[in-house]
Amino acid sequence: MDLSFNAEERAFQDEVRGFIAKNLTDEMKRATALTPSVFSDPDIGMAWQRALNKQGWGAPGWPVEHGGPDWTPAQRWIFETESARAGVPNVNVMGVKMVGPVIIGFGSPEQKNFYLPRILSGEDYWCQGYSEPGSGSDLSSLKTRAVRDGDDYIINGTKIWTTHAHHANRMFALVRTSDGPRQQDGISFVLIDMKTPGITTRPILTIGGDHEVNQVFFDDVRVPVANRVGEEGKGWTYGKYLLEFERGSGIASAKLREGLKAIAELAESDLTGRAIDSPDIATRISEVEIDIDALEMTELRVLSALQTGQNPGAVSSILKLRNSEIRQAVTRLGADVIGHDALVVEPMRPLYKLNHEPAMPEEMLTVVPEYLNGRAYTIFGGTSEIQRDIIAKMMLGI
């Protein structure tokens, strides 16, 4: 057993660091640091996607024949860790990490040829049409309906919590094409052009003051049958496959550590009157750091198992649960560390383009919005309660 990297892995680490140093501009870095929502705005995120793609690193998890870099799990770890340390923007996860693998796994040759290069290049920006107002954790009860009409489906219904629907030009969605004996039957997976007539988008503001999610309405929206991925009625299988990717590549600890480091730096600064001098704050920082250590070690154990071709199984639910809980602990700690400055509401967005002097130091601008928005971490991608159901069923057999 060995925690350290071998010579090849260290050389790769240097390569990643070199790439980031050359391509990550101060503007991107600042914008990312001042983004209190889950995702970076597309102008920032897609600039980074283009840089990655030029390097051949546009889609780390994809097979080589579709443009993946053919990295080992250890290389993925190094890439994600170095990216987190440097504070790079989020790319369009819904494209690269969600719909991409589904198209690769179940799409037609035409779909692969058309969509995959556009994800890599950043030409397409994707959003996810899964949840509905009546279908949250019980996702397969979804009611948005697609009725066959010649070579088209006509779609009616509504999707909610659609991250960046107001930026996206494409959506992948689960829609009901028939009613089967089980509610999971009769669901199909379709790819929708967001400019199709009949689609309207309503913004939803989150409690941190950010416009990140939306409700999307479909009113007789015509989508070609050719845009269906895989078989009609088998969408639930593809949708679940995608959820495994949504729950993460199992490399989250580096980002958590950077978040905690930023909070610890605030706690050590005069801006907070050296909050760290309170033993309570100092101990809580340690407590969260130790939780991150444990998560990191679990991620590395999973990674080692992957290197030998083993399947991580339900441990992805453990990783999702712990990541979300620790992220909330980091942001809660942050809101405590900044003291009275937690009372300041800065409503303008984006925070990296304020045209006035905020009432608090810039380093603190994201702290409370991140805490408030961060409550969503234990809700999206399967709530903590759903994850516990999965752990009990898959790991414990109950």
Add this chain to the structure above:
Amino acid sequence: MDLNLSDEQRLLRESAERFVAESYDADHRRKMANDPLGFSPAVWKQFAELGWLALPIPEELGGLGGGAVEIGILMEAFGRGLVSEPYIATVVLGAALIEKCGNAMQKQASLPKIADGSLKLAFAHSERAARFDLAKVAATANKTAQGWRLAGSKIAVLDGHAADEIIVSAHIHDHQGPSGRIGLFLVPATAPSLVVSDYERLGGGRACNIELADVQLPGDSLLGNGSDALPAIEWAIDRAIAALGAEAVGIMQTLLDTTLEYTKIRKQFGRPLSANQVIRHRLADMAMQVDEARSMALRAALKADSPPVERARAASGAKAKIGKCARFVGEQSIQLHGGMGVTEELEVGAYFKRLVAFDTLFGGSAHHYGRHARLGRITIPA
């Protein structure tokens, strides 16, 4: 970067698990609980034959040259059976301190005998007034014409009653080197004026308090050359924490397995307990905490020989986190067993008590969160 077990490590785990499963059943544990020695000399002999006593001892001194990871593999299996043999006292602490501090002659005299099972040790360091502060030692060692004179009181000496020799820490007063040095002294169990009062230890095995009323020792009883032994003590106890953490993981795993089985069999309101979501989620949380504890024990073992601050933060992080997980898993195991969990009729209580002992030994979670915080700011590895 590779955290998979090597073939040798896998074999070690298999043989340890097999041994514990075959030799360490409930009857054996009950017998040991009422035994004045608290463990079985025959089992100790088997440990020697299996090579486990030689595991961390250097090869040139009759050992196998294993590290903290191998010790952890063994300890996790020990935890599953609540093994009460004095492995921590003799091998993890005793052999490590002699290897780190002893001179060539002292190593040659002790380590091969530990490996073959003919020498048992104990480490007497904790004092009542020091609480968990390893640097706080009131016991004294005064230089005399014949050697040394030791005076002081020690508590919580693991397996001191069974030791042939006890390693005692004391402040050196020799009018030579700098003041404030802590020395380690090899005290034979038979030394006059040494009083060992043993007691039944919470969770199995025994421990003792000892009184040193001017114990006279020869000059060569001091391990090494008399330089300050505190760094070695911290190193050895951090190692013991990693080993005990692995043991706690084994204990927690057994509690989880047992509790899971029980909730499937026990029926109330016409259905198994595990049919209730609140019970399933509780068990999911227990499983998650066992897994986190496993990660932290492994981490502490992998960093057992890292530079002092990194090592100590890993050990304190493990002790704090595993202690917290252990209390949760232990307490919930009892809760889910209902009234029976609170009785001596099930073994759940015995496993729980060993976890409580784990969380107490060398300082509980609160102490180690504090130590971790005092040891420095959040570190980003290179």
